Structures are given as structure tokens and as C-alpha cells.
Amino acid sequence: MPLDLKVGDILELKKQHPCGNHKFEIIRTGADFIIKCTKCEKQLWIARANLERRVKKIITKE
Template sequence: MPMELNVGDIVETRKNHPCGNNRFEIMRTGMDFRIRCLECNKQIWISRPKLEKRIKKIEKNDE
């Protein structure tokens, strides 16, 4: 069963982005995700299975 990930959630990954940051904001959900690095603002497209494997922690966005 897929993880519950929503637009606006902040995820901490096991693997760092080349800029050294490991925190990303989810910008689009679905089969593929668009995530944005919170340090350098680079946007990355990543598949759901790949992202779910890399997530260490999820910070929910309570709007």
C-alpha cells in the first residue's frame, strides 16, 4: 500500500541532494512526484517507489 504523501508535506530523505540538503517539499503527487529542494530550490521528478524507499521522515503540512 502506498504511503500517504500530500502536496506541501516536507520529507527528509536518506540520501542528500548534491547541494548537501536532505529536506524536500512535495509539489506534485501521483505515480511520479515533483519535489523541491528547500536549500537550492531545484525541482526534481522522481517515481513513487524510488521516493518511498528514500524517505526517512515525513513532516505533515497541517493546513
């Protein structure tokens, strides 16, 4: 069953970005996701299956 991920959610991933940050914001959802590093603002395209495997914790924005 897929995770309930929404635009604006902050994710903590298992592996860090090269800038040293673990937190990413979801910009676009669907079969592919666009996530943005919260430290250096770099945007990444990642497949849903790969993203769901890498998620450590979901921090929802309220």
C-alpha cells in the same frame, strides 16, 4: 501499501541533495512525484516507488 503523501508535505530523505540538504517539499503527486529541495529550490521528478524507498521521515505541513 503506499505512503500517505500530500502536496505541501516536507520529506527528509536518506541521501542528501548535492547542495547538502536532506529536506524536500512535495509539489506534485501521482505515479511520479515532483519534489523541490528546500535549500536551493531545485525541482526533481522521481517515481513513487523510488521516493517511498528513500523517505526517512515525513514532516507534514499544518
